Amino acid sequence: GSWNQIKRLVRKLEIECLIRLFHHLVGRTDGSCDNVGLDRNTFRAILHSMFGMTDDMLMNRVFFAFDKDNDNRINVKEWVKGLSVFLRGTFEEKLKFCFEVYYLNGDGFISQEEIFDILKNSLHQQSSEEETDEGIKELVDIILKKMDYDNDGKISFADFEKAVREDRLLLEVFGPCLPEVKNCLDFEALAFRNIPTSCF
Template structure:
């Protein structure tokens, strides 16, 4: 990437990804470039495809749930072109690593709203929970336990009692109890993961 292009990107992205300062934005752009070049993928010129992104989530943040990683990819991929551009990468990480509660509520809701209809349905909760919970070999019918969890979640979060969660339901529930933010599966990095990623990315790249 030319120095001029880098500077233009840093200027633009330090305005849109407001949780990073300019030198952090520059480090993230350089990391993106490094990862894309290392992959030697045909998408390389434009950005991350789904597999590269999942590899990065797995390596950097220890994410292992395929369904969650897939949803995180779709949430980052704002223009739905199945490729994450450098802009989507930096803006996505701004929320993923340092988002305000409001931004993270919006992000998690998007991850859990599998069909994008503006609601988290009973079926969507079931799918997400089924994927993120470990199956115990002794359980006769693990699906029953998941159905119970879905019922508990609805009882606690479905304020208008329509059998599904609107964004307003989800937001109110999370504001009342922050632990419900990732009620249907871990889609944000834990503190340890984010600190390690930031330390590595921002310290090491500054030496370049």
């Protein structure tokens, strides 16, 4: 029991520190979270500087996955919830988060077109347009063969979950949308450094 109490206490302190960091980032010194949020540019700058993300398209998608109420800014609840997945997320939570990042049109499926767009975005630097398009189409076919279990030409959450459970490397198959462990540790060192003293 006491171990769980300690874990709960640490969790509570971590959330308080995340809220404090949010205040700092939105420039509020009075401690009020009402009607404030991180806009997309500010949030992308945080993903870049604190979590080492570099892909514009994926950073936009991560923003939309954090922004649950679709008001184009991340409020304090969305901030804490999203970061909890980044830093402490279970495999299931990370699975759900990645799926949300990859489908954007709200229908609950990752379509062939979306796979094509994401892959084209991540590969476009490397070769000429014609080669790229042909190569990406082939890649889309390979991915669908591997992940589209019900053969309906798109990837449902059930498809995605089954594929990733069989091969965990497929979790970020369409590009890095979770921060690397090193970046998480750096972020924690920054965000939670005051826990032993000032959070009590």
